[in-house]
Structures are given as C-alpha cells and as structure tokens.
Amino acid sequence: MPGDGDPAAKRHAPATLRNRDAIAAVLADWLPETGTVLEVASGSGEHVVHFAAAFPHLEWQPSDPDPAGLISIAAYRAEAGLANIAPPRALDASAPEWPIDRVDAVLCINMVHISQWAATVGLFTQSAKLLQKGAPLILYGPYFRKDHPTAPSNSAFDDSLRARNAEWGVRWLEDVTELAEAKGFALAEIQEMPANNLMLLYLRM
Template sequence: MKKHAPATINNRKPILEVLKSIIANNDTGNILEVASGTGEHSIFFAPHFPQQKWIPSDQNPESIASIKAWREEYPCANLQSPLMIDVMESDWYLSLKTEKISTIICINMIHIAPWEACLGLMEGAGDLLPLNGILYLYGAYKLNNQHTAPSNEEFDYYLRSQNPAWGVRNLEDVEKVANKYQLELEQKIAMPANNFSLIFRKTNIN
C-alpha cells in the first residue's frame, strides 16, 4: 500500500525550511495539504508544526491508501486521516469551512494535472483562507513563457507526451488566476533542481 516518490527525499528539507519561515508555530489555523501523493511529505512535515492540524488529501484512492499506510507507520498527534479531495470538482472546499485553515500547501500538482486543477485550487484557496492566509506552491514553472532550464523543457515534453492536458505552467498565468481570488504572489524562491517555491497571501486586492 505504501508508495514511494524518490523526489520527496531530495526536496523535503529545502521545502521545510521555506515552510518554517512562513508558518508561525503559534498560528492556531490549520494546514491543508492538497494532492499529498504518497504521503511521505505529510509524515515529514507534520511533526514540525505541532500547534496545527496537518490535513493531507488526494483525489487518487491509491494515494489515499498510501498516505494512511505511512501515517500508521509514523504516527503523529497532529497528522489527520487523509481526505478524498479533487480540486476540479465544483465547491470541493465547502466541507472544509469549519477546519479553520490558514495555510494551504500544494506540491508538484499544477504541472501534473489539467489546467482546471489550478483554477479549482485557486478558487478554493480564495474561499477558505482568511485575510493573510497562505497558499504555498512548489514545482517547476516557466517565466515569461520561457523554460528556466533545458531539463525543465524536457520534463515539459515528457509530461505532455503522457497527457496533453499536463505541462509546466507559465508563472504569470498562475499568478493571474491567483489574483482573481485575492491571492497575491508575495515571494518567489528558487529551489533545487530548477523548481520554485511560490508564496501567495490572501489580501484585499480587487
């Protein structure tokens, strides 16, 4: 049941350092992880934020099973049972209104999903997050429609060969959708392997 994604071993520590810098341990709001995948990030990150509930989720039943298996092997008091969430479903976020979510984390989803997943994620984040709440994205992005490295261009070609609806997204396009839901790009941080951490904050723009 447990699945393993090799990339998590390489990126989890750099991602954690960014998360520590943007999430205050005394923040009483909870953390929703969208598209948790194998669950390896969940079990690694959750213990570092004991004041908050860490809520993993995914739309794939096999991933849900993997998250549960990792959670059973590495129990953590604040790590919740995974939720079945598909951000391409309308109003996916309504059942989460009572969870007091102040941070949403989404790692390596936007390029391995149809564009509609980005649209749905932004709509839900705009609705769920309070003023000053944070949406954290991690992954590969194009800047001004240009790949930042040859390896990213190859990765983009590979993704589109697997599914024409997938692909490395243009950062400016993602930012434009975010702004529509009062999410402002606060920081863009270069990460290992030509990835970026994007930190959006819920504001009063618009």
C-alpha cells in the same frame, strides 16, 4: 477513513526524499504559528508526515483524489503515529466544492504541472473560500518565467508531461499569478529551489 494503515500500501516518491528538507526550511518562514494546514494532492503521504514532525505546533490535513494515494497516506500516517495528522480526505482540486470548511494555510506540492489547468483554477477558487485575509497558499514545483532563461531539464520535463497528457505541462508563473490575482491572492514571495523548482507564496487579499 481510507485504508487501515497497511504498510504494504505505502507508495514511494523518490523526489520526496530529495526535496522535503529544502521545502521545510522555506515553510518555517511562511507557515502560520498555529492552525491547520491543508495539503492538496498529498500523493504518497511522505511529505505530510515529514512536515507534521517538523512543525508539531500545526495540525495537518492531507488530501488526494486518488483512492490508492489515500490508502498510502493512511499507511504513512499510521506508521508515524503523530497526533497532529488528520485522516486523509478525498479531494479533487477541480471539484466545485471541497469537503473542508476552513483552514489556516494551503500547501500544494508538484500538482500544478501534473494535472489539468482546471485543477489549478479550483485550487485558487476553493482556497479563497477557506482562507482568511493574509493567510498563505504555498506552491512548489517547476515553472517557466518570462525574462528568465528556461532550464533545459524543465523544457524536457514539459515535453515528457505533454506526451503523457496533452493537458499537463510546466506552467508559466505569470499565468498562475494572473489566475491567483483574479481569485483574490497576491504573489508575496518567490523562492528558488534546487533542481530548477520554485516555491511561491500567495497571500489571501
């Protein structure tokens, strides 16, 4: 297991405190009543402990490719002391195989724009193997949409991302949905969120 729950290892993502309640309100309608939720790219671990407390009827499996992130997740998990959070798994979304056999839902917050496109391809490819028909893959983050005005803040954010890494950037919703459909998912719902973000509900076909 990564780390030993050292509180000094905890990372903090300021956006988490701002968006976690709004995300949880949508998850209340989109998550299954029972089962295991895999969070891909859990980051600091702040989201997963909040959601595990809000949805105690579900088992939560955090994951991240970053060793420092895994240590932070373990620290938040230890502090929370919740029985429904599994130890974090090392998981690279773009990997050809994931170290997980089956889950009942997949949640991915703020990864698609801060990663190479291959990570999004892997997310849908591997989730299609894990999820049963009708199970949800839920995304949260900023997206561009055709026939919708682009918020200036999202354009500026996209510029800053691409300046940091040419393979990062705010994605077009239509491109993500085309990929999703090719991998066996259907876009079931779009929920507009604060700060020009979207939540996207894809269901396994």
